[in-house]
Amino acid sequence: MRQVTGRSSNNSDNKASIRLASGGRFFSATTLGSIAQSGDVVVCIDTPRVTLVPTTITSQLSAEQALAITGQAPQSDEVAIFSAPVGDVCAAIAISKSCYTALSEQLGSRLRVTTPLLSTTHNGEHCLVVELAEKVCYLRLYNSTLQIAEALEVESVDELIFYVANILDATSTPTTIPIYIIGSQQSAKALKKYYNVICE
Numbered sequence: 694m695r696q697v698t699g700r701s702s703n704n705s706d707n708k709a710s711i712r713l714a715s716g717g718r719f720f721s722a723t724t725l726g727s728i729a730q731s732g733d734v735v736v737c738i739d740t741p742r743v744t745l746v747p748t749t750i751t752s753q754l755s756a757e758q759a760l761a762i763t764g765q766a767p768q769s770d771e772v773a774i775f776s777a778p779v780g781d782v783c784a785a786i787a788i789s790k791s792c793y794t795a796l797s798e799q800l801g802s803r804l805r806v807t808t809p810l811l812s813t814t815h816n817g818e819h820c821l822v823v824e825l826a827e828k829v830c831y832l833r834l835y836n837s838t839l840q841i842a843e844a845l846e847v848e849s850v851d852e853l854i855f856y857v858a859n860i861l862d863a864t865s866t867p868t869t870i871p872i873y874i875i876g877s878q879q880s881a882k883a884l885k886k887y888y889n890v891i892c893e
Contacts, residue, residue, distance in 0.1 A: 735777070735805045736796060739826040741844040742771075742787035743808050748778045759785035777805040782839075784808045810842045815873060821866070823857065823884075825876035832860055840864065850883040857884065 744763045746754065756773035760766055767773045767787045774793065776784040786808060796804055809824045809831040816835060824831040830847040834840045841860060847853050861868055872888045874881040884890045 732803070733777075733805045734800050734803050735807050737807050737809065738786050738788055739809075739829050740787065741829050741846045743784050743810060743844045745782050745810055745842050746775070746785050748781050748783050751775055751783060756785040760787055774806060776807050776811060779807075779811040779813065782811065784811055808844070810844055818871070820871040820873060821857065821860070822873045823853070823875070823880070825853075825874075825880060830856065832856065834860060834864060834866065836866070850880055853880055854883060854887070857888070 742760065742765050744759055744765065746756075746759045756775045757767055760773050765787060770790055771787045772790045772793050773785055773787050776786060784807070786806060788806075809826070810833065812822070812824070812833070815822050815833075816839065817837060819836050820834075822831075822833040822835070824833075825847070828846055828848060830845050830853060832841070832843045832845070834842075841864065843856075843860070845856055847856065857872065860866075861870075868887070869889055872884060872890050873893050874884065874890055875893045878892065881890050881892045
């Protein structure tokens, strides 16, 4: 499970994960029942069906509309939700209706959702952060501040190398910048052939 701690609690038990690879249901009632009974519970949803949105427009734009603009309109068995904000940005995320209903019933107003795209790790640097979870790859390019944030389905290391090369080329970013890899030693080894890779 991805460890995401409760925002309002220091209890490391306030964590859960939702994985696309298992049908968006990578948790059990037992898992949720064992989570601390106080404080917000932050659930990290691993899916490529996500986009970042400035919080200033969330009152004018629904999560469903935000996803539709990027060609990711929710399917009939999905619901679109906004994540908890991080600074002046939040994420519009598509999640299965049954999964969201189960989470809401169990956690109520304590439920907060997030995505690795909202991580602020390495903000302020000039670098690329590559985070891998199952078949989802999160790319965050920083140049002092966040420049690009993408969530993509990745089937192979070759695909990952293509996406990294493409994002660096499209932004005229030097290939010598640090590339932080989170979550896959195999991918890190492959990228080290071409880039300045740092494993985390």
